[in-house]
Amino acid sequence: MTRARQWVLRRRPSGEPVPADVELVELDVPVAGPGQVLVRNAYLSVDPYMRGRMNAARVYAPPYEIGEPLYGGAVGEVVASEDPRLPVGTCVQHELGWRTHSVVPAGAAVVVDPEQAPLPRYLGVLGMPGLTAWVGLFDIGEVRPGETVWVSAASGAVGSLAGQLARLHGCRVVGSAGGPDKCRYVVEELGFDACVDHRAGDLEGRLREVLPDGLDVYFDNVGGGHLRAALSLANPFARLVECGMISAYNGVVEPVDNLGLIVGRKLTVRGFIVWDSAHRTPVFTRHVARLLREGAVRYDETVVVGIERQLDALVGLLRGSAGRGKVVVDVRDG
C-alpha cells in the first residue's frame, strides 16, 4: 500500500452522524521525524465517546477539529522508526487511529505483545474498555461480594466485562441490552444471572422482577430512562457508576424526574473518565490477563473490515445494532 487513508471531520453532526459530516481522504504515507515512529495500523477502535468529541463543546477532552483528522485507539506495527525504544516490527497501541498509517511520538505508544493476545484485544478487554470496566466497578463503584449489580449495555465492550468481573467477585449480576438475541448472549454466554431487554418496554417493571431486593451498584452506560430506573431500584447507600450516557450522545436527552431519591436513599452518583486511572493499568492487566488465560471471562469482538466502514460502525454502535462486544475496524488491507 503506497498511499495512506484517513478520516477528516468536515462539519459537526446534528444528531446521528451522516456521511457528509466526514471524509475519507487519501494522502502520501507520512514520514516519522526524530523521536517518532510510523505505525502501519492493523485495527482501529470504535467507541461511543467518539460521537461526543464530534460536538463543539469541550467536555473532558478537546473536541475534534473541523478540517482535521479524527483520532482514537489503534493497534499496529512499527514500520519505520526514529526512536531506538521502538524498533521496526514492534507492535504498539496508540491514540492516533481513524487512519491507516500513524506517525506517533514514541512516548505516546504502548508496546503490546501479539503472542500473549491477538492485537484487537488491546483495543478491548486488555485495553481502554477493559480498564474502564475494572476501574468503574472496583474504584468508582466500590463493589463488594454479595452485592447486587445491574450493568446496562451488558453485551458491549465495557458492560460485558464489568458484569463478568462482578460475578467472579461474588455478586448477583443483572444485565440489560437491546433485543432478545443480545439478552440471550448475556445470560447464556456471559453468565449473567438475568438480562432485561430494554426495547421490550417497561424497563423499570421488568427490572423489578429480576431485582426483587433492589440493587447496590448500577454500572451506567446509557443514562436517561435507564438512570431513572436505577434510582428507583437503588437500595440505601447504593453507588451509581456513571461511565457513559449513550442515550444522549446523539443529542436526545431523556428526562430523569426522580433525582430526589439521591438524598432520601443516600446514593452516590459518580462519574469518571478512564484516562484519570492510567495508574491502575498494571493491577488491571495482571487481573484480567490471568482471567483470560484461565478462560474465566469470555470476550467477543465484532470486526468490521475496511477503513471506509468506520463511520458506519460508529453509527451502528450508537444505535445498538453493531454486534457483540468490542467493535474494531480491520484495516490490514486498507
Next chain:
Amino acid sequence: MTRARQWVLRRRPSGEPVPADVELVELDVPVAGPGQVLVRNAYLSVDPYMRGRMNAARVYAPPYEIGEPLYGGAVGEVVASEDPRLPVGTCVQHELGWRTHSVVPAGAAVVVDPEQAPLPRYLGVLGMPGLTAWVGLFDIGEVRPGETVWVSAASGAVGSLAGQLARLHGCRVVGSAGGPDKCRYVVEELGFDACVDHRAGDLEGRLREVLPDGLDVYFDNVGGGHLRAALSLANPFARLVECGMISAYNGVVEPVDNLGLIVGRKLTVRGFIVWDSAHRTPVFTRHVARLLREGAVRYDETVVVGIERQLDALVGLLRGSAGRGKVVVDVRDG
C-alpha cells in the same frame, strides 16, 4: 395549662399543605410510664423534610400516618419523670414535637444545657440542622481549603452555617437565596463572598458572573434548576452534596437535562441523611460550640409564637417566605 395540644395528620396533602390536611386537637396531658418522662415543650422545630413525610411513600423514614400525631424535633423541660436519669427540671431535646406535651422514652431524649445556649439553638445551629451542615460540608463534600463553594438556600438554617463553615475553612463561598433582602443578609451579615437572587431569573448566568472559575463543591438544598446550574458550573472532580431538594417537596419536579456532565466532568453527586452521622455529633459539637463562643459564626432564628401557627410556618418555609435562619415555634404559652 391543664390540657395538651397536638397536630394530627388528617389526609395526605396534594402539593402545598392546606389547613384541612391536618388538625390541632386538644387532649388531657399525657402521663409518663416506667422509663419515660413527660416533657413540657418550649420550642418545636420546623424543617423542610416534614413535608416529605406527609406523603405516603417511604423514602428514608416511615411516612407520617393518617389519624396519628405528626412528630419532629422539640426542646423542653421534664415536668414528670419515671426514669432516674432524667429528673424533673432537666432540659431535653427529642423527636416527638408537633405537640405541647410529649411522653418520651428516657433513652430517646438528649440532655441540653440552657446555660450554654438558649434552648432554640438545640433545634438549630447546635442541633440537627447544624450537624447536617457540618457533615454535608466535611464528610460528604470533603471540602478543602482554597476551593470554591456554592451553597443554595444560603439564608436558611443549614445553608447559613454551611457557608460560614466553608469560609472559615479557607474557601471562597457564594450563596443563593430568594429575594434581595435575603441576599443582602447572606453577604453583609453572614459574610459570604457573594449571593445570587434565584428569583431574579437566569440563575446560571448570574452565578457564572460570581463564579468565574467554576465551583468545586455545591451544597444543594434545592435541586431542580439549581442542580442543573451546579452541574453546568462544576469543575472536574467537583462534589455535589445532595442535602435536600426543597424545589420538589411539594411535588413539582424541575427537569435536569445536563446529567451527562456527571460523566465528562467526573463529578460525585452524593446524597445523605443526617441521622446516619449521629456518631459525628461529638466532633461537630466541639467545633461549632467553640465557634459560637468565639463569635466566629452568626446564627439567626425566626420564632413563630403559638402551636396553632406551626403548619403556616412549614408552608412559609417551603415557599421561602419564612424568614432568616432556623424556624421554630414557641409553644411555651401553648
